[in-house]
């Protein structure tokens with residue numbers, strides 16, 4: 001397996017996740033020691049951690065450390081929604097995302113330099129986007145391996161960014177305590193300490209065979225590899241079951257034209273991402289949220305999977321059309337489009353019977369008025385994707401958007 005020589009792996013980890021969601025949703029909790037969970041502490045704010053409160057810890061022990069700690073009942077629905085929103089941002093940042101848990105993931109950005117810039121810039125933008133769109137602090141570690149990226153995010157917490165350049169990995173790693181190594185729990189740490197091994201540098205000085213006789217074959221070899229900077233595990237791309245994008249509209253009335261234009265922009269974005277990831281999909285989902293916080297979802301499943309912008313866009317617009325009375329009645333505040341029922345690569349041929357490209361030397365073709373001439377939509381979409389990649393999403397869009405400065409009022413979408 002190829003191992004990148006550059007630092008292109010991001011480990012993104014939300015800070016004190018559940019507690020941060022509580023502090024986000026109730027400003028009174030900000031700056032205060034907050035734990036989520038009564039019997040057992042599921043999450044602790046950094047203000048609570050300062051008192052020595054950890055997870056998991058009995059609530060009673062937490063109150064003993066900090067008598068005025070505020071204990072909140074868990075709201076799993078809110079955490080799950082926030083997690084989905086953050087993972088949707090991860091998906092926009094990189095096609096290679098490996099979720100580790102509800103609040104952390106690895107992202108491989110090695111192929112994105114031309115499109116999105118250097119990994120450190122991508123990481124900084126990711127942090128800003130999560131804060132702006134979801135309102136939560138997230139720490140990102142950037143390194144050549146998953147292990148180093150995870151250690152880096154651990155060191156940079158909370159609300160931080162740390163890049164470990166490949167030529168400074170051991171300098172970064174060696175002063176750290178052995179507990180920072182993956183797989184070192186209380187028992188292993190105690191064994192290591194009993195043999196005078198306290199820092200990662202101490203472990204790196206030991207031979208692999210000495211570590212194996214001390215800790216057993218698997219753990220000994222594993223720790224030897226980590227302490228010397230070896231971790232060849234790649235980031236495993238998880239196949240997405242859906243790809244989507246959404247846009248929050250301000251309160252107040254929105255013209256049909258501006259809602260249509262926003263929808264078109266979202267479809268462009270989703271379709272482009274699908275094509276870059278070599279995914280095709282069958283079901284178009286339209287999600288709307290209204291000023292009274294009610295939500296509506298409409299979907300339509302096509303006979304044949306596609307990535308074609310015109311087909312996806314036509315379907316999304318038909319769905320929007322079916323909700324016109326609701327939109328007029330309740331006031332739209334958010335519009336989202338997703339494509340689900342995604343299939344893998346290599347079934348693009350299914351579209352060919354519908355495409356009918358014009359033969360190069362067909363004399364009849366020149367007599368077809370330009371506007372009615374069948375064109376190779378897939379080739380056009382691919383060209384548009386390439387222009388977007390090079391010059392940004394604002395460079396070229398379909399005619400619906402002309403004359404409207406869509407750079408304003410559209411959130412930063414770093415893909």
Ligand SMILES: [Mg+2]
Pocket residue numbers: 013014015016017103104
């Ligand atoms: Mg976390």
